[in-house]
Amino acid sequence: MKDEQPVTDRPATGRPARRGALWAAVAWTLGVLALLVALPLAARDRLPEQVATHWSGRNPDGSMPLTAAALFPAGIWLLVALGVAAAFRFRPGQARGHFAAVLAATGVLLTGAQTSVVHANLDRARWQDAAPMGIEVVLVIVAAGAAGLLAWFATRTPATGGTGGTENATAHPATALEVPADTRLVWLSHAANxxxxxxxxxxxxxxxxxxxxxxxxxxxxxxxxxxxxxxxxxxxxxSSSVQVRVTAAGLYVGFGPFGWPARRFAPEDLLSARAEQRTAGQTGGWGYRINNRGTTVMLRGGDCLVVRTRRGSDFAVSVDDAERGAALLNTLITGAATPTR
Amino acid sequence: MLLKLDTGDARPLHEQVAGAIRRAVAEGECAPGDKLPPARELSRALGVNTNTVLRGLRTLRDEGVLEFRRGRGITVATDADTRSELTERVRQLIADAARAGYSRNDLVDMIRGMS
Structure with missing residues (x-):
């Protein structure tokens, strides 16, 4: 249970609080690292030379020397921590809650696994005699999931959780941009998780x-x-990034680093466009989501560009500056509906 | 970001692309330090060849509006917004002067003569 302590210690927002969160993350990383290495080494006198580290069904079928068993999970943990640090360095504003969740869940998962391994090998002469694995696995996974969720709730930014913008956005569903006669407008945006x-x-x-x-x-x-x-x-x-553009050809949403696969909507196929605030909680998670709100490409909570197709379904994608993208689309839609063009 | 292109513009395409981005920076569409969409993305949105876009982007780099950084893409230079706005106004001035029959050198002389 002490695993979850640093999670709740992490404050959500604010500059001084951000520093606190950073230190909490560092302390958590070092603490888990120490636990992973120290657990098997502390029990050294009661463990066999080779410890069972892998089970197939209920029987042990893989082993490692004691030192390797102590260092291997620590190595994985360091990699995860480095990955999170790198992500934090290059995308500091976005999805801070996710970093905390990843650290919390992985930390609990690895320490839980290490504890189970030590426990199963304790006081055995050979690794083949190690105790079978059973309910421990489920417990560890559930605990890791719970820790991740707690960390996510504790650190997510309140701004993205608010639904205050919904009324504003839906109150003016048909905002359109004024385009001078001899001007061509294109709108580009992107989002990544x-x-x-x-x-x-x-x-x-x-x-x-x-x-x-x-x-x-x-x-x-x-x-x-x-x-x-x-x-x-x-x-x-x-599904971790999108490139979105609005041109005379309509709306284009390209997935991934190559913009492929992509979804295209011609202005003739659309009824209207609007900007809306949506959160991952409302859409049922991240990625490509289909539920009663229609299809949502959710990469981060907040501004979403939503279009309604002629078939009556909604397609939404979370991108910055969605309001003007929607306005330009509305202009194109009314232009496409006018018979003169 | 929102890019504006003048459909009646007779200038070469790469200059039009540069103009559209310069205008976007001057109007605060992208703040200094912001990353520009990749050239391929811009070329698809504007419906012009990627090389044409790159040529326009290089012009803007030479003007000091953009910075090319290896591994970090193309970013808007610090102070680019003011600089970009000035450049746009100077361009306008040159065009106005040309219409009135004054060359660039005449303009330079006029600016020197200002007190």
């Missing part, structure tokens, strides 16, 4: 790691895991 990008990178690295290990002959190829990780990485990468 650093947390999803980092996760995609971690998954991709995991897949590459498994492929490398298989290639080096250290173990048999674990293709199922490798392919799952690789597919997950690609899907996450594609």
């Amino acid at each position: 650093a947390w999803m990008q980092v996760t995609a990178a971690v998954l991709g690295l995991g897949a590459a790691g498994i492929a490398l290990i298989a290639a080096s002959g250290l173990s048999g190829p674990n293709w199922f895991t490798a392919v799952t990780l690789a597919v997950g990485a690609v899907v996450l990468l594609l």
Whole structure:
């Protein structure tokens, strides 16, 4: 339970508070690191030379020397912490809550796993005799999920959680830009979710790691895991950023770093456009979401560009400056409806 | 960001692209330090070739409006907004002077003669 303490310590906003959050994250990182290394080493006298570190079903089927078992999870943890630090450095304003959530969940997951490993190997002569794994796995995963959620709630910025803008945005659904006769206007915007990008990178690295290990002959190829990780990485990468533009051809929403795949809406296919405040809570999570509000490409809470198609469904994408994108689209829609053009 | 293009503009395309971005910076569409959309993205939005966009962007770099940084893309230079606004006004001035029959050198002389 002491795992969750630093999570609630992290204040949500404000400049002095941000510094506090930074120190809390550093303390949390070092604390988890120390725990991961110290746990097996402290129990050294009661553990076998080789400790069981992998179970298949309920029986141990993989082992590591004691020192490796102490250092391996610590290495993973350092990688995660470095990833979060890098994301924080390059995307400081966005999705701060996600960084805290990733740190909290991973920390709890790794310490929980390490504790289970030490516990299962305690007082055994050989690693093959290690206790079976069962309910511990479920408990650790649930605890990690809970810690991540708590951290997310504790650190998310109130500005993105507010729905105050909804009434304003929907009150003027048909705002249009005035375009002088001899002027062509185009609108560009983009949004990205650093947390999803980092996760995609971690998954991709995991897949590459498994492929490398298989290639080096250290173990048999674990293709199922490798392919799952690789597919997950690609899907996450594609849904972690969008490029949006409004031109005479209508609305274009390109996914991922290459802008492919993409969704296009011609002005003739649209009824109206508006800007709206939406949160991940309302849309049911991040990424490509389909629910009773229609389709939402949710990368961060806040400003969303929403279009209503002629088929009566809504398509929304979370981008900055959505208000003017919607206004320009409305101008194009009315232009397309006029028979003279 | 919102880009404005004049459909009746007879200048070469790369100058029009540079003009649209210069105007966007002057109007505060992107603040100093902001990242510009990638050239490929701009070229698709404006419906012009990527090389044309790059040529326009290089013009703006030479004017001190943009900064090209390896690995960080193209960013709006500090003080670019004031500089960009001035450049735009000087351009306008040159065009007005040309219409009235004054060359650039005449303008320079006029500016020197100002007190």
